[in-house]
Amino acid sequence: MRSTDCTTWIGLLYVIGIVSVQPARCRSEKEQLMTLQNRTETAGTQEIFPQIEARIDAIPGYKEASQQIADTIHSAVLDGGPAARNAADLLHGTWLGHPLHPVLTDIPIGSWTLAALFDGLEAVTGNHYAGRVADTLIGVGAAAAVPTALAGIADYSAIKQDSTSLAAAHGALNSVGLGLYLLSLNERRRGRRGRGRLFGALAFGLVTLSAGMGGDLVYRKRVGVNHAPEPAGPTEWIDALSLNELQIGAARRVDVEGEAVLLYRPDANLVRAISAICNHAGGPLEEGNFKNGCVECPWHQSVFDLSDGHAVHGPATMPQPTYATRVRNGQIQVQLGRGAEYFESLGNVRTRTIGE
Ligand code: FES
Numbered sequence: 001m002r003s004t005d006c007t008t009w010i011g012l013l014y015v016i017g018i019v020s021v022q023p024a025r026c027r028s029e030k031e032q033l034m035t036l037q038n039r040t041e042t043a044g045t046q047e048i049f050p051q052i053e054a055r056i057d058a059i060p061g062y063k064e065a066s067q068q069i070a071d072t073i074h075s076a077v078l079d080g081g082p083a084a085r086n087a088a089d090l091l092h093g094t095w096l097g098h099p100l101h102p103v104l105t106d107i108p109i110g111s112w113t114l115a116a117l118f119d120g121l122e123a124v125t126g127n128h129y130a131g132r133v134a135d136t137l138i139g140v141g142a143a144a145a146v147p148t149a150l151a152g153i154a155d156y157s158a159i160k161q162d163s164t165s166l167a168a169a170h171g172a173l174n175s176v177g178l179g180l181y182l183l184s185l186n187e188r189r190r191g192r193r194g195r196g197r198l199f200g201a202l203a204f205g206l207v208t209l210s211a212g213m214g215g216d217l218v219y220r221k222r223v224g225v226n227h228a229p230e231p232a233g234p235t236e237w238i239d240a241l242s243l244n245e246l247q248i249g250a251a252r253r254v255d256v257e258g259e260a261v262l263l264y265r266p267d268a269n270l271v272r273a274i275s276a277i278c279n280h281a282g283g284p285l286e287e288g289n290f291k292n293g294c295v296e297c298p299w300h301q302s303v304f305d306l307s308d309g310h311a312v313h314g315p316a317t318m319p320q321p322t323y324a325t326r327v328r329n330g331q332i333q334v335q336l337g338r339g340a341e342y343f344e345s346l347g348n349v350r351t352r353t354i355g356e
Contacts, residue, residue, distance in 0.1 A: 049216035053166045066168035073157035078301060085313060091154035092314030099224040099317050101151040102214075108148055109211055111141035112181070116204045119197045135188050138181050138200060145178050155224065158300035158315035160281045163221040166213060173210035177203045228279035229259060231321035233336025240325075241332045246271065251295070253286035259336055261323060262286050264306055266293060272306040273323035273334045280316040309339070 057063050077088045093100030118134035121127055149171070156167045180203035188196035217223040240256050241263055251264040253276045262276035262285050274295070276285050283299030290296075294312055296303045302316035309320035324338040 049166070049213060049220065052169070052213070056169050057165050062168075063165045066164045067161060069168065070157050070159060070164050073153065074300070077154075077157060088154050088157075089314045091151045092158075093151070093317045094311050094314035097317055097319070099151075099155065101148065101155050102218070102224065104144065104148040104151055105211070105214065107144035108141040109207070111137045111144065112204055112207060115141065115200060119200055122193070123197060131188075131193060134197075134200070135185065138185055142178060142181050142185070145174070145181075149174065149178075155315065158280075159223055160221070163217055163223050166217055166221065167223070170210050170213040170217065173206050173213070177207035177210060180206065223281075226279045226318050227282040228275045228277050228318075228321050231275070231323065231336065231339055233257065233259065235335055235337040237326065237328070237333040237335060239331045240273070240334045243271075243327050243330050243332055246332065249290075251286050251290055253284070256334055256336060261334060261336075262295070263325075263332060263334075264290060264295070266306070271325045271327065271332050273325045273332075274304065274306055274309055275321040275323075278302060278304075278316065279318050279320055280314075285320075 077084050089095065091100060093103070096103070115134045115137035118130045118137065122131035122134060152167075152171060152174075156164070156171060159167050180199050184196045184199035184203060186196075187193075187199060218225060234257075238256055240254050240261060241252060246252055246263055246265045248265055248268055251262060254261050254263060260276040262274050264272045264274070266272065274285065277283075278285050278297040278299065280297065280300060280302050283297040283302075285295050285297055285304070287298045288295045289298075290306075293307060294303050294305050297316070300315050301313070302311060303313040304310070304316070304320040305312055307322075309322040311317060311319060322339045324335040326333050
């Protein structure tokens, strides 16, 4: 390269450097406004599910109808006697200590995702073995979708009111997706593999969008997560209430160092303490029904055993935090950092609770 060429290139790079490297300066008001606007627009694109929710909520009558359907199913469960209640508990996952629906969703989503890959392989390579694998996976996913949907319907029947419309749309999309998969299987059985793959691809798109909505229900709307506080406080006795202020058979919600604690006195010699915030969706347990050593949440009728907090009936699936209690100098005292089992482990809970 000649020296004149080198000089030209160096000069050009220098000019580019000067133009591109601007000295630091304060932005004008107009520039700041534009940055803010850009950020708002970017945030908007990140909030796809809130936007979907806003649009479906704007459909006249949709929100009310989705709530009405949920209420009808929930009433049928409550009025259906022990068999209906036990079936609902099974579907909620109360026996598992964890919501059942998200556990089951892995099977259809996993099967259908693999089916999409094998369908793609068949379409590209013409490998019929890949096509047969896709057919089988679609069938497995469709079979698993039935109990998955039933568990989802059970959860939907007792969902928080602000989540009903999105949950209904999630269920509707999944139903359409399942219908398309069944059509796809039918086409494949008749030898029309191209149409079968097309229906499969459409179904996969719908159920993928729906799976995103399901995730949004959990992570943004907090459906199915534990709403009760962590039982992690000091392991010291803290005065909660005078014993005289808690009649036998009565319940009181008290604030103990910022924690909402429900005190219940089933008889003269015993005081139970449990978190007053229902772990299912945050319902106020002090407004519930107290019967047979249990409290029934006023919002969706979960039932918790007051002695150890375990969920007797759903929709709650997790145990309710309990607190150790005792009475000293006429004061009911609790330990936020220890559950009721602390006293159970010490022996006779009654003499330990009331007595000096
Ligand atoms: S908030 Fe739903 S059962 Fe308590």
